[in-house]
Amino acid sequence: MAAGRRGLILSLAIMAGLMAVLLASRGWVQASGLWGVGMVEVVMVAALLASSWVWWRGLDEAAREAHKFAWWWGGSAALLVVGLLLIFVVKTRDVSRLPMPDGHTDAAAYVVAGALGVMLLEVVGYGLAWLGWWMHRR
Amino acid sequence: MKNRLKVLRAERDWSQADLARRLEVSRQSVNAIETGKYDPSLPLAFRIARLFALPIEAIFEDG
Structure with missing residues (x-):
C-alpha cells in the first residue's frame, strides 16, 4: 500500500480520536451512556472496516495467503481451546478458578471476561499461525 | 514447484527487492517463491x- 494512503488513514484516525475527545469534553456525547457508547462503537466499526478494506487491498497474494491460513488454523485452534474451557465450566459449574479482573464476580464481569478471553485466545492463535506460515517460507 | 526465478533475476543483476518492486509484491513473497x-x-x-x-x-x- 502506498505510504500516502497509510498516512491518510492514520491522519483520519487521529482526527476522529480528537473529535471524540472534543465532543466528550464539551458534554455533547456521554461516553458512559447507551447512545454515547453506541455512537462511538458505530464510528469505530465503520472506521475499522474502511481501513481494513484499504489495508487488505494493499496486501500482495502471499501476505493474503498467510492471513487466510492464520484465520483458519489459528482461529480454529483457538476456538478448540475455547470449547475445552466451555466444557470445563459447564461440567464443573465452577467459575471460581477463572481469573477475574479486579476481583469483580458479577454476571457482567463474567460476560466481559469470557468475551475478552475468547478475543485474546483468537489473537494469540492467529498470531502464532501467521508467524508460523512466514517462518516456514523464509 | 521448482522455478528459475533466482537465476533469471541474477542474470539481470536484480536484487529481490528490485524484482519485488517490478512485480508489485513484497520482498518476502519473492523470497518465498524463489525458494x-x-x-x-x-x-x-x-x-x-x-x-x-x-x-x-x-x-x-x-514437481
Whole structure:
C-alpha cells in the first residue's frame, strides 16, 4: 500500500480520536451512556472496516495467503481451546478458578471476561499461525 | 514447484527487492517463491512470465 494512503488513514484516525475527545469534553456525547457508547462503537466499526478494506487491498497474494491460513488454523485452534474451557465450566459449574479482573464476580464481569478471553485466545492463535506460515517460507 | 526465478533475476543483476518492486509484491513473497515454498497464483505467474519475456513453462516446472 502506498505510504500516502497509510498516512491518510492514520491522519483520519487521529482526527476522529480528537473529535471524540472534543465532543466528550464539551458534554455533547456521554461516553458512559447507551447512545454515547453506541455512537462511538458505530464510528469505530465503520472506521475499522474502511481501513481494513484499504489495508487488505494493499496486501500482495502471499501476505493474503498467510492471513487466510492464520484465520483458519489459528482461529480454529483457538476456538478448540475455547470449547475445552466451555466444557470445563459447564461440567464443573465452577467459575471460581477463572481469573477475574479486579476481583469483580458479577454476571457482567463474567460476560466481559469470557468475551475478552475468547478475543485474546483468537489473537494469540492467529498470531502464532501467521508467524508460523512466514517462518516456514523464509 | 521448482522455478528459475533466482537465476533469471541474477542474470539481470536484480536484487529481490528490485524484482519485488517490478512485480508489485513484497520482498518476502519473492523470497518465498524463489525458494519454492510458495507457489504463485496464475495471474502472478503470468506477470512474472511477462516481466522476463518468457513462457510460464520456461520459468516454472511441475514437481
